[in-house]
Amino acid sequence: MHPFTLLFLAALAAHLAVQVWLARRQIMFVEANSGAVPRGFEAAVSLAEHAKAAAYTVARQRFGMLEAVVDVLILLWLTLGGGIARIGAVAAALSDSPLLTGTLHVLAVFAALAILSLPFSVYRTFALEQHFGFNRTRPAVFVADQLKAWALGLLLGGAMVACVLWIMASAGSSWWLVGWAVWLAFTLLITWAWPRIFAPLFNKFSPLEDQALRQRIDALLERCDFHAKSIFVMDGSRRSSHGNAYFTGLGREKRIVFFDTLLSSLTPAQIESVLAHELAHFRLRHVPQRLVVGALMSLAGFALLGWLAQQLWFYAALGVPSGSSAAALVLFILVTPVFSWVVSPLLAAWSRRHEYQADAFAAEHSDAQSLAEALVKLYKDNASTLTPDPVYSAFHDSHPPPAARIERLTAAAAQ
Numbered sequence: 001m002h003p004f005t006l007l008f009l010a011a012l013a014a015h016l017a018v019q020v021w022l023a024r025r026q027i028m029f030v031e032a033n034s035g036a037v038p039r040g041f042e043a044a045v046s047l048a049e050h051a052k053a054a055a056y057t058v059a060r061q062r063f064g065m066l067e068a069v070v071d072v073l074i075l076l077w078l079t080l081g082g083g084i085a086r087i088g089a090v091a092a093a094l095s096d097s098p099l100l101t102g103t104l105h106v107l108a109v110f111a112a113l114a115i116l117s118l119p120f121s122v123y124r125t126f127a128l129e130q131h132f133g134f135n136r137t138r139p140a141v142f143v144a145d146q147l148k149a150w151a152l153g154l155l156l157g158g159a160m161v162a163c164v165l166w167i168m169a170s171a172g173s174s175w176w177l178v179g180w181a182v183w184l185a186f187t188l189l190i191t192w193a194w195p196r197i198f199a200p201l202f203n204k205f206s207p208l209e210d211q212a213l214r215q216r217i218d219a220l221l222e223r224c225d226f227h228a229k230s231i232f233v234m235d236g237s238r239r240s241s242h243g244n245a246y247f248t249g250l251g252r253e254k255r256i257v258f259f260d261t262l263l264s265s266l267t268p269a270q271i272e273s274v275l276a277h278e279l280a281h282f283r284l285r286h287v288p289q290r291l292v293v294g295a296l297m298s299l300a301g302f303a304l305l306g307w308l309a310q311q312l313w314f315y316a317a318l319g320v321p322s323g324s325s326a327a328a329l330v331l332f333i334l335v336t337p338v339f340s341w342v343v344s345p346l347l348a349a350w351s352r353r354h355e356y357q358a359d360a361f362a363a364e365h366s367d368a369q370s371l372a373e374a375l376v377k378l379y380k381d382n383a384s385t386l387t388p389d390p391v392y393s394a395f396h397d398s399h400p401p402p403a404a405r406i407e408r409l410t411a412a413a414a415q
């Protein structure tokens with residue numbers, strides 16, 4: 001067996017073991033703390049609501065463990081089991097053009113992954129979310145969503161894959177630099193086009209009608225010297241009762257989007273404070289920082305792919321007897337996460353730092369007490385656990401534990 005095969009198997013086993021270990025820790029910690037509402041939340045969260053959040057968290061963790069195991073089996077089948085090689089042989093028989101067969105090869109592998117993950121999506125939506133009363137997706141909407149997502153994946157993914165394969169074949173040994181630049185331009189274009197072209201395929205966006213709320217928001221934007229083109233309400237309630245708010249777009253084209261579910265559950269003062277938090281991510285330059293880090297990581301990725309694509313052992317060790325640009329691309333996309341998960345706790349810690357900073361910004365420019373109330377309301381409505389396992393949370397969570405956020409906001413409100 002090739003040493004890289006052993007390394008791959010060891011990394012895969014380590015990743016699965018860590019995922020299962022963390023999920024089990026989370027389950028045990030949440031269950032152990034499900035009998036009493038944590039201090040500070042007693043006024044807003046009932047014991048029944050707290051117990052529901054625990055049951056929901058445990059159910060999602062159990063399902064996540066099953067999904068992780070199946071993901072490993074699928075990856076093993078695609079690589080060492082010869083799945084990628086077999087799909088490549090079928091694609092090669094369909095055409096004489098290397099660009100066309102290569103693109104078909106990559107798309108067929110991802111189509112297989114999409115089909116294999118479909119039962120999990122169905123179960124998550126119609127069993128898990130349904131059981132806890134969150135699902136509002138009708139089967140017809142679900143089917144339409146899947147078809148639209150696949151069509152977009154085929155169109156955008158197909159264009160990007162064909163483009164990268166063409167660059168690999170024609171731009172010489174430093175193709176990866178050209179490929180990275182094109183990838184970056186493509187990503188920025190999609191980010192810009194998403195709110196105006198693609199998001200409306202899935203949801204209805206209508207301008208915020210509530211004039212009193214609109215004035216409140218305009219005053220906040222003014223105070224923070226922030227310019228957003230428009231404020232929209234999205235019909236999130238069509239699919240789920242989970243609530244959210246976000247900014248989207250780039251440069252002068254920024255939009256604020258509220259889920260209708262959020263607007264119906266929070267007071268105007270709470271909505272303003274949530275918006276102040278989201279706005280902070282732009283004012284404190286978290287968004288461009290993330291873009292730059294993402295761009296640098298993809299540069300490193302392209303450089304590594306440029307090198308790996310030339311190593312015969314890379315293909316042979318991962319179950320693909322004869323190398324090709326398409327096989328290199330597929331293997332790289334599927335196998336990198338088996339190793340790169342080790343940096344995810346760093347990214348999560350960085351994200352939690354940004355969340356604290358955004359909370360502090362909101363406390364300063366809006367109202368700390370309102371934000372604390374809004375967060376508690378959202379934790380309750382979304383059945384988020386108030387008592388995550390500290391190790392699980394440090395590893396996975398992009399947001400700080402509820403108690404820590406509320407404590408800081410309460411301290412800010414008391415000042």
Ligand SMILES: [Zn+2]
Pocket residue numbers: 277278281354355358
């Ligand atoms: Zn945030």
